Amino acid sequence: MSLVVRKSSPVVVRPSPETGTTRGTIKLSSFDKGLYNMPSTTLLVFEHPLHNAAETIRGALSRALAHYYPIASRIVVAGGGGGGSSGGGDVYIECNDEGVAFVAAHTDHALKEVICFDRSPAARKLLDQLAVYYPGMSCGPGDPLLLMQVTEFSCGGFVLGVTWNHGGADGAGMGQFLRAVGELSGGSPSPSVAPVRWDGSLPSLRPSVLEAQQHLLSLDPRCTTFEAALAVLWRCRTRAIRPDPEAPTLLVFLADMRKHAGAKEGYYGNCIVAQLVVDSDAVMAIRRAKDQLPDRLKEDEEGVVGRHELREIRAYDTLTVTSWRNLGFDRVDFGSGRPARVTASGKDLPPSPGAVGFLSDGRGGGVSVLSDLVRQEHADAFLAELAKFI
Structure with missing residues (x-):
């Protein structure tokens, strides 16, 4: 059509x-x-x-x-x-x-x-x-x-x-x-949440955190639902693309730091960091990385991945993930009801070749996945690995 x-x-x-x-x-x-x-x-x-x-x-x-x-x-x-x-x-x-x-x-x-x-x-x-x-x-x-x-x-x-x-x-x-x-x-005289764009109480991110985040953006194009789904995708993808078990692969997920940074209610500026994970036990590695998020605001925090190690990892060996389930897009209502679907365009994929976005289905019952995970030569191997979990 x-x-x-x-x-x-x-x-x-x-x-x-x-x-x-x-x-x-x-x-x-x-x-x-x-x-x-x-x-x-x-x-x-x-x-x-x-x-x-x-x-x-x-x-x-x-x-x-x-x-x-x-x-x-x-x-x-x-x-x-x-x-x-x-x-x-x-x-x-x-x-x-x-x-x-x-x-x-x-x-x-x-x-x-x-x-x-x-x-x-x-x-x-x-x-x-x-x-x-x-x-x-x-x-x-x-x-x-x-x-x-x-x-x-x-x-x-x-x-x-x-x-x-x-x-x-x-x-x-x-x-x-x-x-x-x-x-x-819908006729409200003002927004229900008073907006805040400048919050001087927010801590400053350390230069090493900013450097790692900028490097990731420069790449070429409790067991929660998030942890379980992400662990399966990461493990299947790693097995499909990596013939050498000793070769490092990197998982990156974007995390909201509002509660850790003490941001004021209504703050709508950026308050996210990229959390990096390198580990063989996928679920536990993701959980540990989530638990370590408050440490990203500490001056002496060393980070999950060293600068040299980070620069040695290829773009294709990086899986970048973001979850949209709690961003509030599915609660937008102009007067005819909430959206039936929230998604992204084909152009709006994260920078690394291996990427997945978890998108709200708009009905609160599940998630859909936007993915660009593997090259064509690895597609059959990835699907075979994924089939083991179905």
Whole structure:
């Protein structure tokens, strides 16, 4: 099936004047640095009709930006660039109300006809039409911090595609923002959670943690459900791709540090770290790594993987994982109910070739998996290993 999505020209949505905004600058925290040019995309699939969905959401978006005014701003890199752990320059948000980009789109197809999630090349191309992306899949200093597209289908269902600069908010923060847009679209006078973008009480990440995180981002393209599923995938993938049992493989999962860092309620800036694991006992290694998360904030913490060892591991020997189950995207409601599905576009995979994202199914009963785990020559071996657990 050939899907034709007709898109309007992008328009700029600025904060509504009903709430006074604050000018000035917001310095990026150590959690933000290294992520300010990294885009992220989320697709929220709503099955139930919403009258004039694009205009309803656009109006609520403007009102939400009056409360979340830094999202309507621009990132500035001063002093010669970089802005990372090496101190090559300062990076901050200049609050200037320049606004975000918004696209209204529609298609003559019904949602059930065209939304498939088998992650075939054709399906990925289809999903790619449901969002707006930054040129070159990288965020420039003058780009909006948020790109939004609402695609309305002939059945009345719609898809909200949200692409944002990760330096402006992490996944939990963007989920909080979208829930606020939903609340305002339903007539609430203000968001139920007061937003906080600058929290001076947050500790600073050590340079070694930032260096490891930046290295991972530069790579080429209790036994919980998370621990069990991740352990199976990691073990099967490692056995499939590694003929030498002594060769190291690296597991990376992204963790929310809000409770460990003591972030204020409503904080929507970045508060995540990349936790690294190298071990043969997958479940226990993942559990130990989760237990060690508070240590990432300590000055004398050595880290799970040494710098030299980290740089010796190939991109293909790295499995990067993130869980979206608790980010709040599945609780967004613009007036016609919560999304039936939360997923990502085909373009929005983590940087290492072996990667998987756990995505909420929107109904609270399970998870689906977006994966790009192995090369073609390892596919049969991986599936054979996976079959042992089914």
